[in-house]
Every structure is written in C-alpha cells, then in structure tokens.
Amino acid sequence: MNDIEERLNFRSDLLEDSKDEDGFIVQSNLLSQVLPSMLDAKLIDSEDFNDSYFHDQSNGQKLNAYNISNSGERLQLFIIDESTIDETSNTEELLILQKADYDNQFKRVEKLIKKAFNSQLFNSIQDSDKAKVLASKLESLEGFNEIDVIEIFLISLTVAISNQGKTTQPRSIYFQEEKCNRAFKSKEEAKKKEVLILKKLIDLNFLFNVMVSKGYREVLTIDFEKTFNYGLEAIKAAENESFVSYLCVLKADIIADLYRQYSSRLLEKNVRSFLDFRGVNKGIKETIRKEPEKFIAYNNGLTITATDIKTFENKHKLYIASLTDFQIVNGGQTTATIYFSKKDGLDVSKVYVMAKINVAKQTNEKDLEQLIDNISKYSNAQSKVSNVDLKSRNSQLLKIKKLSESILTPKSRKWFFERSKGEFNTLLRKERSNKNKILKDFPSERRFTKEQLGKYYCAWGEEPYLVKKGGERIFRNFIEHLSPDEDNGKKPPTIDRDYYEALIAKVILFKEMELIYGTRNSAIGQIRSAVIPYSLSVLYIYTDTHKNYFNFQKIWKDEGVDENLSVFLWNLMKLVNALIKKYSLSDDLGEYSKRIELWNSIKHCQEIDFFMSEDKNKILMSKYIIQDKRG
Template identity: 50%
Template structure:
C-alpha cells in the first residue's frame, strides 16, 4: 500500500461524508465506513445506532453502537475529530498515545454506565437506552465483549527514512472486571473483554484495493488461549496438508469469544439458536459431556499457512493464517453459548481436522474451501447459493445499469465491486465529469441493493438488520438454488430503480438530526415500505412503481402522506417494542408481527386518505 492510495481514500471519504450544504458530518462518515467494515467481517451488519454524545467534563464520547447478531458483543464507534480537516498537511500519526486518548473516552463511557454514574444524561439523548442497558443486570449478563472502533482519517506511519512509511498499530486485548450492584440484590462481578481497533486510512485503503476480499484472519493461539495446540500431521500433498487434533471445549469458547462470526466467514451460516441440531448439542453438553466427542461430527478448519514447532517430540500448532471454520460453526457457537448459560464444558472435547491450502490463487482457494464445506458438512446443509460468492444475476444487473437510460436520459451506477466507482473516476480522463454524471444519489452497491429490494416485502426487520442475512435473502429470491429465479430484464431493472427512489426519498422525508421525525429512521423507513407493500398486495395494481420510474421522484402529495405514515410507524415501534432500545428491538420479527396487525396501522392504511394517496402515486 502506497501513500497515494491513502490520500485517495481520504479524499473519497471526505467527499462522501458531506451533507447537502457541503459540511462534513461525523454520522455520514460512519455510514460510509460501516459497509467497508462489513466487507472485512468485523461487523455483522452495516446498520448502526447513531448516538452522538460528548461530555468534556467526563471525558467520554461515542458516535454510535451496534450489537452483533448473537448479542454478546457490544460494538462502539467513535470518530477521531482531530483529523477531519480537508487539508492534507497534517494527518500523519506515529505515536500510540494519539489513539489511546480516544479509546479511553469510550472505555470511560462503558465503565461509568456500568457503575450508574451517568444518571444525569437526559432521557431524550439517543445514548440513554445503551447507558440504561449497561447499568442493568440484563446488560451485564448479555455482554461479554466490548469492541471499540476508532474511525480516523489519519494515516498511521513511521518516520524512519526520507518518506513516511505506513504501519499498523495493534492493541492487546484487555480483560476488565466490574462490580455492579442491583437494588435489593448482592453486588455482581463481571469480566469484560475489551478489543480496540484502529480504523485508519491504511485499513480503509486496503479494503478499497482488495475489491471485496476480506482481510484474512490470523490466529496466534498463545495470544488467545494461552497455549499452542498439539496436533498430528495426517497428510502432506502437493496442494494441501492436513492435521488432526482434539480440542478442549474451553479453547473453542475462547476462540469464539474473541473472534465471533469472523471464524465462520467462509461458512456463511450464522448461529441458529438452540433449535434442531443445536438443541441436541446443548443436551449432550449438559447430560453426557464425556460422550460429546463420540456423538459430534467435529470441526473442519481451513487455513492458508500453519506455523508449527516440536516440543518433547510432540508437534504443536502455533498459528494459522486465514483461519476459517468451514464445518462445525454451529458446534463452536453452541459450546460458547452453553458455557455462557452456566453449563460446565470442562469435560467436553471436539475432534478437529485442519486443512492447509498451499495454493496462493484466490479463485483456487475459494473453490477448494467451497468444496470442503459442501462435502464435509453434515450438521446442516449448506446451499450452493450460500457457497457462491458471485451471481450471474448481479452481472446482468451491472450490464443493465450500463445501458438503460432513465426517462430523463441518465443512467444509474451499480457498484458491484467495492471501490469500483472511485477506480473508474481515477481511470477516466475527466473524473469530475463522471462524478457529476453519477452523484451519490445515482449510485448503489450490492449491499444497498439487497436492502432496497427486500424492503418491498414482508421482512422489514431483516432489512433493518442488514448484513449477510438480507443479502442472502435477496440472492435466493432472484437466483434460487432450484429453478431459474427472476428474469433480470429491463422491467425488473426499472422496478428496482423505483424501489431505490422510494426508499431514499422516504429517508429524506424522515430526515436526520434536529429536523428528523425521531431517531429510528433505519427502522421506520423499511417498516413503512413493508406496510405499503402489504396494502399493494391487497389492492393489486393500485400503487404504481412504474410511475415512480417515469417521474424519477415522488410527488409532493405522496411525500406528505409518507411523512404521516413514517410518524405513525415511529410511534408504533416505540409503543410495541419490548425494549427501551428501539433500534435493536426493531431487528426482531416479533415486533413487525405485532405492528403489521395493529389496529392503528390497519385504521391508517384502510382510511380514505390512504386509499386516495396510494392509488395516485
């Protein structure tokens, strides 16, 4: 990675993070960064709860947070506002303490919230639900890991030599113990694992240049579990080698706690809770832990490089590069959550086969891992759709975006590969012309495409959740494992663009900041669109996506109506949520199930006002 690439990344992020008045906004910067973090699998979704809060007196700050899909990891985001200037004169960082001071602001927030020292924070502050959660018995039980992301538009460098040299700063994980007292109960103690990540220009430029290939996960076993793993070498062939070992369950629990779903990146299934096979795994851990090794199929792990050493004539595995569990992800997660629920896992052992792929070619590696996953997986079937990283349907959509003109004679830009647009700008002899032709409002990525497409359906909670689940739902809808799927033709493309316009203009109607309807835009918009979708199913042909395509916008009358629907949906999410953290609870299907059958929504959608406005799209 060269300094030029870092400068380009900085310019792109600065330009993409400005509001309509040309001012850089920290929340927009985080919105730009989240999809990039999703690419590297360090987050499960690009969705984030924007909760800007700054207290100079308490020396705390937060820009936003999210909770991972399985609930045990709180991920906090802070923007380093020291490097938001558009000047390129002083954005180099060489000392660790520049970043350490920023991390401390988030750590103080967590510590103060757990000890109930932030009770003076106003109820209207978006951060209040998180503070209440951290200060509760429920929150202390739920969270095991606090992961802090410092988003900074600085380049981390070393000044040895004539030119600055890019480098990476890593922080060791910290275990911190907290004592928490609940009224009427004895004080509880909880140990939390703190993970600190510097998301600097070096990191972000690498994601741009990788074109969607995530950063390989390197596991050094002594750093995570305190010891190396004893193995037996089972095969040493031209293109791969294999090792066999028996893993104690606490080792797997420790790995899952540290890396969560990163371990399962190429095994795309996420934890399915304690149902089906996982219920049986939990029962064996509880009733017959010594027999677990006999009952369970074990793990299949892949990597691209292994470091081994001998000690007292035994072979030990020190580290694995590009570590992935491609079979046994459910076993690993079930062991972790069984232990979290208080079950004893000390006598549980799991057989593991570790395959080291010697090929360095990405295509060959993906093919090998896909076949290992498909042929070795017997706990729950992995579909070919899950294993396929590229879909010909997306290629067809890209082709349509390059040739179909809107009624006004313009085109949309479909960024199928991460960073594709910025690459085209730099290759062009007139990059500014390309930027003018395709402003942000006329561009969409495959991740956003999945959200816009699936919002026109009956699963707004999944749209709110975002990430891998909604993208898989989208792919399986247009390109199912059985059958031909959707015809990706001009009609499909025009309807798709209409859905994008509807979604984005409803976001504008909802608003942001002080003039917004509330703090629930990322939930209220897909929930409202789903309400319109269900109404349209009952009144076929009376809401016209075709008209939106032709007009390339929503009418003023329709916008006025949609604002009232969004106000109602905002209120319903608050009313029927079973948690004060409305943003997180809106990811649950049970909330949508209640809202879509509520009397309030039925009354509004069946009113003469709704009938008139929706029929005259």
C-alpha cells in the same frame, strides 16, 4: 502517485460523500460510509448502527454510535475523531507517528465505559441525549448478564505511518486487549464478571485497503501457543498439490475462548450469514450438561480452513503452533453453543471436539478462494446451510451490472451499480482527470452497492426486522431470490429491462423515503433505519396482494415520487415511528426493531388499518395499484 497521497485523496472522497445538502460534513453520514467496509472485513455483523451521539468535552468523553452483534454478547462502540474530518487539515496533521495519539481517543470511550460500570453514567446524561438508552442497558442487570465483550472502533481519517527506512510508509497499529472486572449489586443479589475490552483503529490505511482490494478482509491468525499457551496436538492425515489435511482434538474451553475473542469473524461468510446465534442448539447443550465426556462421539466436529500453518515437534509428536486465515466452514453452531453453554455456567472442561483442518497451498488468489469455497460447500452438504454464492461474481449480479451500464433512465441518466467492493473509487482513481465529470454523472444518490441493493429489494416484503439487521443475512435473502435452489422447483427471475427498471424503482423509493424522513432537527424521529423498512413492508402488505401489485413503473418514469405520494409517505412513517415506540417492549428501539415480535404487533394493528382505510389514502393508493393480470 505514492501510497500516502492516494490515501489522502481517498479521504477527500469520503468527506465529500459525507456532506449534507448544505455542504456540512455529518458524522453519522461518515459512519454510513465506513461501516460497510468494516462489514466486508468481517469486523461487524451489520452496517446498521444505533446513533447515540454523546460528547462531553469538559470530561473528555465521546461516543458516536453503538451496535450489538448478532450473537448478543458483544457490544460494539464507534467513535469518530472529529479533529480528523476537518477539510482544512494539512498533510502533516494527518500523518500519525505516535500510537499515543490514538490511545488518547480510545480513552474518551473508555471513560464512558468505566462510568457505566460504576453505575454513574445514566444519571449524568440528560433524557434528551441519544446515549441515554445505551447507558441504561450498560447499567442494567440484563446488560451485565449479556455483554461479555466490548469492542471500541476508532474512526480516524488519518494515516498511521512509520519513518523507518528512507521513506515514510503506511503501517498498521494494533492495541492490546484489556480485561475489566465489574460488579452488579441489587437487593436480591451481587454478581461479578470479567469483560474483555478490545480496541481497533479504522484509519485511512484500513479503509483504503478495503477499497483497493475490492473486498479486503483482515486475515485472522490464531496463535495457539501465544494466546492460549497451548500447542494443538495433531496428525497429518493427507496431502496433495492443493492442500494438507490435519486431524486434531480441541478442548471446548479453547473453542469458547476463541469465540469470545473473535465471535463470527471465525466463521466463513456463508456459514456466518446463515446461522442464528441467539438460538443455541438444545441437543448440543443437553449433551454438555448430561454427558460431556461423550460429546466427541455424538458431535460431527469442526471443519476448518487456513492458508498457512506453523508446527513443531515435541517427543515425536506433531503440534500446531498457529493457523493463518483461520475460518470455520462447518461447525459454527457447535462453536457458538459451546460458548453460550459455558456462559450459562455449564462445565465444559470434559468436552472435546474433533476438528479437521485443511491448509490450502495455492498461491493464486482466485484458485485459493475457489478451493476454500468448495471445502465450505461440501462440508455443509448434509446440513441446512444452503450453498449460495454471496460474492460479486454471482451470474445474476453480473446481468444487473450489464443492464446498469446500458439502460438510460427517462431523463437520459444512468445508475452506477457497485458490484465489487470499491469499484467506484477505483474508477475515480484511474480517471483522476475526469473525476468531476464522473461525480456529476454518478452522484451519491444514483449509486448503490450490492449489499444496499439487497436491502432495498428485500424491504419490499414482509421481513422488515431482517432488513433492519442488514449485513450478510439480508443479502443472502436477496441472492437466494436471484439464484434459488432449482432442485426445489424454484426458478430464478429473468433479469431483463423490466426487472431492472422495477429494481431501480425500489432503490428510488427507499432513498426518497430517507430524504422524506429527514435528518437531525428536521427528522421525524431517531429510528430512521427501522421506520423505513417497516413502512415499506406496511405498504407492501396493503398493495401487493394476489389480486394487485404496486406500480413501480410510475416511480421509474418519474425518477422519484410526486408531492402527493411524498406527503403520504411522510404521514405513514410518522405513524410507524410512533407505533415502534408504542409496541416495543424495550427502550432500545433500534435493537428491538430487529425482532419479529415487533413486526407482528404492528403489521395488522388497528392504527395501520385505520390509516390505510382513510379516503384520501385509498384514493392515492388507487393511482399506484395495478390489477394483477399475470395469472
């Protein structure tokens, strides 16, 4: 099977998994399939998205969804080229030679942005349209101040190809960044700023690479000469068989520009999942404000890893031209704080930062990954970043995988735990002749990834706002539960049959609530990804106490929820849906539900107390609450 054919077969699998119960391909379902791969490739911070479907065919405008990065300054817009998800399309239509075909799709979103920047979008959209909230944010003073970068992701189930040479080959297509000047006028003030517009194609080449590599991430190459017209002066400090170390001094302006361009993509996974970019370090900021020339003396600097380096000499001095596979493994807070300090108007021109750059030599991928992990681990040894392993090789995850392969449900079925990225699709590729049997044995409702498992598990707790954020932060919480720091007296859970059954019961409960909440016209509302974790957290605090615990064994034995519990959950989610609207201090419900303030307003409000104290609900809950005899 050739490369093109493999990608087109993968497309068929994606479309099949994006269908609703009536067999229709749903664009939001496709987004849910695609975004986890983009998260794995470090392009986004979370697989969560705010559905903002808008399609004005007459004016050539379209948008599917948006998200705001954890750092807050980056708006990410998603558009699906609907012509590429037609199952009747032939191969010729899906092979794209011309970059212009993709440019035309990007323009559909760019027209919306331009309209918003001219304060013409909000009033042109009906109140019932999902894009109304986004239009309001874009045209507001808050949106003007916050958003410095807009990334447009075009999801196109096509294959970008090149016909150079004897055969047709898949190829990558890149798009030039653009800078857009915008103004904001009010009665009080007039402001101007420059917004960076970035465009990224998410086609079958990209998605297939993520799947087959079981965790593909695009290697980030920083070309200091080309991008910044800036050769980075350095000295070679050490060299051995594993790596070469360089020492250099970075201008703060360069660091700020790097962060603006690449955001959290600069940061190694452990660091990225730990840091809260919304809260900048006050000490660092005060040094920039009062003693910028002393910053280099006060700050620990950056530790950077790379896998390749290009250097040149000029007047007997060594300069770094570019670094390949650039990752900041220590100094993420410094990097973010410099960016936000400059954004707030502080002068960073006198600020310089020490940097240690370790360029790994190994060609073996496993050894290389281990080396970079160790550099990250020991670079952060004195900081508060805990050294959890966020990868699929975690020993506790391996135990869960083995149990999933051996334990049958009460109805003699198994669940498929995708411990490594793309594991299920790899199985389908290897067993193409048995594809139908595999899909029958493991339909989408009985499959879950390690990231989904983290979300399902952590939803049963008191941090629904973190579950709503998704991404590596919530997965870190799950891994820290599986593999806690034993030096602090915490013991890891015993991963046995009982643990596995309770885990699957939590997966079942979450997935059942997604079905109960509904989609499109039958949905309770438009904020399902917030309502479900919030509702589960409400259920948790009212049933899992020091005296009692919830009976997940009943859900495991039933392999679902019974009719009475289903009605209860529907009523609870309907109430929580209304409460999120009531207590949110922003019209952007999807984003505000990521804040602890909303959860604090809801968890013990009178409406929840009244609902949970109703006789019918107390009677139902009594069937699912077991008296705690564990101690």
